[in-house]
Amino acid sequence: MISFNRMNSLASCLSRVIVLLTVTAVSLSVTSSKWGEEGVLYGKIGGNITLTCNSSNDSLVAEWRFNGAPDISWGFFTTLGHLELPHAHHSATGNYSCYSRTGDLLSSVLLRMGYPPGTPSVFCRASDYENFSCFWKSSVETLLPTRFTASYRSRNHIVGVCLQEPVRPNMCSVRKSEFWSSYQMNITEENPLGSSFRLLDVTVQSIVKPDPPENLLLEPVPFAPRRLRVSWDYPSTWTKEPHFQLKFRVQYRPAQHHLWTEVETANLSDIITDAFAGMEHVVQVSAKDFLDAGNWSDWSVEVRATPWTREIDSTTPTSEETPTDVHSPDAVDPFDVHSDPLEKVAILISLGIFAFVVLALVLIMGVLIWVKVRKKGMENGMKPDFLSVIHMKALPKVQIL
C-alpha cells in the first residue's frame, strides 16, 4: 500500500513536472516568436549596429550585400567579417546578406530600424457605473511592431488585467469596477527595443462620463405657439439603477440663431415655454451623474421641430414625430401670444369672473351701507343723518355745476 502510494505520488509529481515543462516550452516558443518574423533584427535609429554573419567560420565571409546590391556606403566591413553600421538611419532598413569567397550565400538577415517606445498617454472614462475603459496613444512613432499590456492595482492591492479586445485597439476595460474605489492603472508599451509604462490613478466617480441621452423626440404642443415638448431616454449603456441616476441639461435655439438657451432637469422630458412662434428650433440634451460626479456627456444628436401654428389643421393629431414645417409669413410673429383661441377663451372667462366678483362686491357694499344708513336713521329718531343729507344734497348740485 505504502509503496503504491509512493509510486502514485511520484507519478503525480512527475506529471506535474511534465506539465510545467510543457508550459515553459509553450511560453518560450511564444516569447521567441513574439515579434513575428523569423530572422529579423531590430535596430535603434541613430545607434551603432553590428551585423554578424551566421556562419560557422567568420573568416569565410568575403562580402555583404544590401537588398542584393554590394555597395553599402553607410557601413563598413570589419576584419572579423562583421558589418558595422554607425549612427544608422531609418533608411538602413533592409535585407543584409553575407557571401563567401566562392560567392555562396552564407546567411541573410532582415534589419528593421525604429525607436524604443516612449511613455504612452492614457486617459480613462466610465460610461456606466460598473465598467470603465482606458484609452492610450503612443507618444513616439516607433516604426516597429508594438504591444501594450494593461493592468491595474486596486486600493486593496488586488492586481488585475485590464481586458483588451483585438477589434478595439488602444483601449482596455475593467469590468465590475467599484464606483467608490480607486485604481492604479499601468499601461505598458513594449516593442523589440524596449518598454515604457505609464501609471495613472483613477477613481471611477471622477472619470464617469455617460453616453449622450437617446431617442430624442421634439414635438409641438397643440394650441401653444410658443411651446415645444422634448423627451428622451437614458443612454442604453447606463442601466437604470435607483442608486445611479442621471440628471440632464437641455439646450435649444431657433435654427437661424446661434445662442443656446440651457435648462437643467431631472426628468426625462421638458417643455420649452419661450420658443419663437413659427420658427424651427434645434434641441440637444446631455447627461451627468445625478450627484454631479464626473463630467457631462457629449451632446446628443440634434432634433428639430417648429411649434404649433394655427396653419396646422387642428383635427390632425400632432403626434407625428416630424411636424411639417410651416413657413407662412403671417404665422411668423414671435410675440403673437393672443392668436391662441384657448388663451382667448381663458382670458374672456377670467374677465367674466372678475366682472362678476366686482359686481357682487359692489352689491354687497351697497346693501351693507343701505342697512347701516337705515339703522342710524332709526336710532336718530327718523332724523336723517346730517352728513348723508349734505352728501345727498351736494351730489346733484355738483353734477349740475
Ligand SMILES: *[C@@H]1O[C@H](CO)[C@@H](O)[C@H](O)[C@H]1NC(C)=O
Ligand atoms: C557609435 O560608435 C561611435 C564610434 O564609431 C561612437 O563615437 C559612438 O559613441 C557610438 N554610439 C553609440 C550610441 O554607441
Ligand SMILES: *[C@@H]1O[C@H](CO)[C@@H](O)[C@H](O)[C@H]1NC(C)=O
Ligand atoms: C544560423 O545558422 C544555423 C545553421 O548554421 C541555422 O540553424 C540558424 O537558423 C541560423 N540563424 C539565423 C538567424 O539565420
Ligand SMILES: *[C@@H]1O[C@H](CO)[C@@H](O)[C@H](O)[C@H]1NC(C)=O
Ligand atoms: C576558418 O577558416 C580559415 C580558412 O578558411 C581557417 O584558417 C580557420 O582555422 C577556420 N577557423 C575555424 C574556427 O574553423
Ligand SMILES: *[C@@H]1O[C@H](CO)[C@@H](O)[C@H](O)[C@H]1NC(C)=O
Ligand atoms: C534576403 O536576401 C537573400 C539573398 O538575396 C534571400 O535569399 C532572402 O530570401 C531575402 N530575405 C528576405 C526576407 O527577403
Ligand SMILES: *[C@@H]1O[C@H](CO)[C@@H](O)[C@H](O)[C@H]1NC(C)=O
Ligand atoms: C459592464 O460590462 C458588462 C460586460 O460588457 C455588461 O454585461 C454590464 O451590463 C456592464 N455594466 C453596466 C452597469 O452597464
Ligand SMILES: *[C@@H]1O[C@H](CO)[C@@H](O)[C@H](O)[C@H]1NC(C)=O
Ligand atoms: C507595469 O507593468 C509592466 C509590464 O507588465 C511592468 O514591467 C512594470 O513593472 C509595471 N510597473 C509598476 C510600477 O507596477
Ligand SMILES: *[C@@H]1O[C@H](CO)[C@@H](O)[C@H](O)[C@H]1NC(C)=O
Ligand atoms: C418633473 O416632471 C413632473 C411632472 O411630470 C413635475 O411635477 C416636476 O416638477 C418635474 N421636475 C423637474 C425637476 O423638472
Ligand SMILES: *[C@@H]1O[C@H](CO)[C@@H](O)[C@H](O)[C@H]1NC(C)=O
Ligand atoms: C472632465 O472634466 C474635467 C474638469 O472638470 C476636465 O479637466 C476633463 O478634461 C474632462 N474630461 C473629459 C473627458 O471631458
